[in-house]
Amino acid sequence: MTIPHLETERLVLEPFGSAEHIQAWCEMDMDAEVMRHIRPPSPDLEFARKRLQDAETGGPAIVGNWGIREKAGNTIVGRGLLRWLADESAVEIGYRLSRASWGKGYATELALAIVDYSFATLSLPAICGVYQQSNIGSRKVLEKCGMVDAGTTSTHGNSAKPMMMITRDQWLADKA
16 A cells, blocks of 8 residues: 655655654654653664564554654654554554654644545544543544544553544544
């Protein structure tokens, strides 16, 4: 499957994989503040690269994978992802942004673009988002994408984490 370029008002979502994307992802993976709701940060660049390689090849199937570039500065500010949950029960949206890009509304902007692509182009029946209970910011992004509470999932480690979801029918109704 070819991953398309997507654009928003301020961002370009481009197929992930360039050296620039990988470097930015590794830097985010080593930043304890960026990683505080995800997992412990990587201790160094080599570990981060290995973690990325393992996630790309050994994790759930990836449906969409984008490096996020800020139009104004032409800077990589994050990554957006669509992938199957480990139990293959649903397709999940994921996103990670560099600390310098926080507080600008980029997470919502990129997530809305990915949700639109998921339903308008891929015709997926539903999209979910899984977040840490303490990550209120991520929950707000998912709410702004039209997602509602959908229980919990244990597909991200050993403990149940909250999950939100939007169906294609809900998305279509919101667009009408």
